[in-house]
Amino acid sequence: MPDIVVVGGGIIGAACAYELARAGVAVKLLEKDELAAGASGRNLGYLDTSKDPVLAPLAQRSLERYAEIASDPPTPFFLDPEPLGTLAVTIDQDEIDHLREWVSAARAVGVELERVNDRVRELEPELSPDVLEAYLKDPVPQTTLVMVASDVDRTRKLYKTLQKQSTIVECWGLRVARDGRIDLREVARTAEQMVKQAVGDGGQQIEPAAARLVAERAGTDIARLRGDVERLLLYTAGSAKITLDDARQIVSAETAQDDWAVTNAIQRRDAREALRQLALALDAGGVSYQILGQLAWFVREKLVATDPRRVPAAIEALFRTDLELKSSGDARVLLERLVVQLCRG
Numbered sequence: 001m002p003d004i005v006v007v008g009g010g011i012i013g014a015a016c017a018y019e020l021a022r023a024g025v026a027v028k029l030l031e032k033d034e035l036a037a038g039a040s041g042r043n044l045g046y047l048d049t050s051k052d053p054v055l056a057p058l059a060q061r062s063l064e065r066y067a068e069i070a071s072d073p074p075t076p077f078f079l080d081p082e083p084l085g086t087l088a089v090t091i092d093q094d095e096i097d098h099l100r101e102w103v104s105a106a107r108a109v110g111v112e113l114e115r116v117n118d119r120v121r122e123l124e125p126e127l128s129p130d131v132l133e134a135y136l137k138d139p140v141p142q143t144t145l146v147m148v149a150s151d152v153d154r155t156r157k158l159y160k161t162l163q164k165q166s167t168i169v170e171c172w173g174l175r176v177a178r179d180g181r182i183d184l185r186e187v188a189r190t191a192e193q194m195v196k197q198a199v200g201d202g203g204q205q206i207e208p209a210a211a212r213l214v215a216e217r218a219g220t221d222i223a224r225l226r227g228d229v230e231r232l233l234l235y236t237a238g239s240a241k242i243t244l245d246d247a248r249q250i251v252s253a254e255t256a257q258d259d260w261a262v263t264n265a266i267q268r269r270d271a272r273e274a275l276r277q278l279a280l281a282l283d284a285g286g287v288s289y290q291i292l293g294q295l296a297w298f299v300r301e302k303l304v305a306t307d308p309r310r311v312p313a314a315i316e317a318l319f320r321t322d323l324e325l326k327s328s329g330d331a332r333v334l335l336e337r338l339v340v341q342l343c344r345g
Helices: 011-022 056-071 093-108 117-123 129-137 157-165 184-201 208-218 222-235 244-251 261-267 271-283 288-306 308-326 331-344
Strands: 004-007 027-030
Touching: 004 011, 011 027, 117 129, 129 157, 184 208, 184 222, 208 222, 208 244, 222 244, 222 271, 222 331, 244 271, 261 271, 261 288, 261 331, 271 288, 271 331, 288 308, 288 331, 308 331
Parallel strands: 004 027
Antiparallel strands: none
16 A cells, blocks of 8 residues: 555656655656656746745756756756856836836846847847847947848838837848949859858868859858858868869759758768758758758668667757757857768767
């Protein structure tokens, strides 16, 4: 006969049963479905420190317990090695007093706080434009805020606020201006010189025909030119000279027919082909998170069965890429790095 019966195998029930069993109590755990099969209505997917001085020590002990379990888990799960933090934002004057109370309570239980008005967009790229507009109208004194965008909608209220409150510098890359007349021959010559310069800075040489192909393919799009050059350098790493054939492999205008070409190349450890297929997928309009999900499926379902030794490093690379994508990193560069890491294992 059990000493205690715990009803419900969610996080609370399972934790209670586990701790009681560790203490030597005979426990019976009842669950109608499967352990940890559901989700609490208050489960936000992260561990937070309670601002209640009574509950704060329990929250800290819970965090320590998670870290202990994560070091040798019976079932694998991911726990960030370092705190990521949370972001509290208000643009409503009525909410400022409430936010100040929250700050005082957090400091009272030992939570580290930082005012990040000048970095809020960097920390949360998807923040509502209304928040940014409110900050632009009343910035923190002595703050320099730099924002970078490929283009802006000049009819939006945010742009008009920027015109009034800031200095706007327009850099149109290979184009003279946003709507200016374009000399395509001059653009091509400039782009070709940029390719040669970038390759030379990387300690390599490039055939003139290869540099010309990369430049022509980019047209007036300096972002595409930069991306193609970065992929070309990654593709030819270790080679003294980049050939026309190398350039064709990277900037081919064909479209990918096989949705699984990237993962198939990774399974063969063919980094060059994987990078080429990734470029084709992205150029055809592939969404970064869909591609990341496909790579995660490959690791979970295929790599585990075919080469389990590569799995731990692959999972770590996937988590790191996911976090950096959420931090507004360059999706193409991050996915290219991930593909190379998965191929090397």
